[in-house]
Amino acid sequence: MKVLALDASNRPLSxxxxxxxxxxxxxxxxxxxxxxxxxxxxxxxxxxxxxxxxADLDRVVVAYGPGSYTGIRIATATAKVLAFTxxxxxxxxxxxxxxxxxxxxxxQLISPMxxxxxxxxxxxxxxxxxxxxxxVIPDQHVELSRWLTKLASYKDESIIGVGDADHFxxxxxxxxxxxxxxxxxxxxxxxxxxxxxxxxxQDIDSFVPNYLRLTKAEADWQKLHPEEDSSSYVExx
Numbered sequence: 175m176k177v178l179a180l181d182a183s184n185r186p187l188s189x190x191x192x193x194x195x196x197x198x199x200x201x202x203x204x205x206x207x208x209x210x211x212x213x214x215x216x217x218x219x220x221x222x223x224x225x226x227x228x229a230d231l232d233r234v235v236v237a238y239g240p241g242s243y244t245g246i247r248i249a250t251a252t253a254k255v256l257a258f259t260x261x262x263x264x265x266x267x268x269x270x271x272x273x274x275x276x277x278x279x280x281x282q283l284i285s286p287m288x289x290x291x292x293x294x295x296x297x298x299x300x301x302x303x304x305x306x307x308x309x310v311i312p313d314q315h316v317e318l319s320r321w322l323t324k325l326a327s328y329k330d331e332s333i334i335g336v337g338d339a340d341h342f343x344x345x346x347x348x349x350x351x352x353x354x355x356x357x358x359x360x361x362x363x364x365x366x367x368x369x370x371x372x373x374x375x376q377d378i379d380s381f382v383p384n385y386l387r388l389t390k391a392e393a394d395w396q397k398l399h400p401e402e403d404s405s406s407y408v409e410x411x
Contacts (some may be wrong), residue, residue: 175232178217178256179366182209182249183241184288184338189213190362191220194370198224200363217252217284231262235369236268237360238266239384240296240313241288241301246383248359251349254378263374267365273336274300275364276308276357283310283328285350287337296386299325299333306368315387318342 177192177206192199199220206212221228236253239246246269257264271284280302287297294317298309311324322345325333329349336353339346352358375381 176185176226177228177233177235177366177370178231179235179362179369180212180213180217180249180253181237181269181272181360181362181365182245183237183272183360184245184357185242187212187216188360188362189216189220190366191224191226192363192366192370195367197363198226200361202359202361204359207242207245208378209245213248213252228256228260231256231260232264233263233265233369233374235265235267235372237269237365238381239269239270240315240386241269242258243298243383243385246385250381250383254381257375257378258385264378264381265369265374266384267369267372268298268313268384269325269360270296270298270337271300271307272360272365272368273300273358274302275368276336276353276359276361277302277307277334277369278305280305283331283333284334285325285333287321287335287339289338289341290315290387293342295321297321300327306371313386314386318345322347355404 175194179190181188186204187209188202191198234253235254237251238250270286274284277284282302284300287295290296298313299311301310333350334353335350336358
């Protein structure tokens with residue numbers, strides 16, 4: 175199986191090309207956040223480096239949120255277009271779970287997190303089981319103090335935090351250690367390997383980013399139309 179994996183959910187942009195369990199090419203950059211400008215050229219360059227054409231791909235795996243609205247829209251739209259036009263499989267993986275894939279020590283607790291501003295987080299809690307991160311507390315958009323209250327149930331275990339916590343390091347509990355260096359960055363190679371173990375999306379057209387909160391446009395509309403049904407918005411991609 176030839177796989178393209180991509181994660182543009184936050185500032186890092188990570189892309190990989192794999193054939194089964196072999197990583198053919200991969201790159202991760204943190205020097206810019208112009209993902210709309212760089213995503214397709216990097217994909218094209220990696221494919222050429224591997225001697226592959228888009229038609230050679232069997233599956234595309236994408237980190238589809240939560241995270242940056244713009245980043246996950248770009249990544250999800252790109253993955254959908256490739257899957258639809260090439261007639262290949264599409265797999266979506268949580269952007270938070272993608273970070274947890276950097277760790278393999280059995281039973282270790284991992285708390286991936288993204289700063290959502292104003293003391294809010296996108297966060298989840300995972301435990302490594304059989305070498306893979308399994309959900310302990312589902313991904314959510316949550317206020318920092320509420321998240322720390324939830325983590326208090328695990329105060330007797332060490333927790334590795336991974337992602338973006340630069341704005342509140344002094345508020346993290348004593349059993350919490352932030353990952354460093356490459357471990358704190360998404361690795362599309364890990365995403366591609368993990369994505370091969372998951373079932374493909376059955377309806378590509380209905381696949382949308384997992385924002386975990388309303389977009390600003392949706393929130394503004396809801397304020398102006400409090401009595402109207404807000405359960406179905408225009409498709410986001």
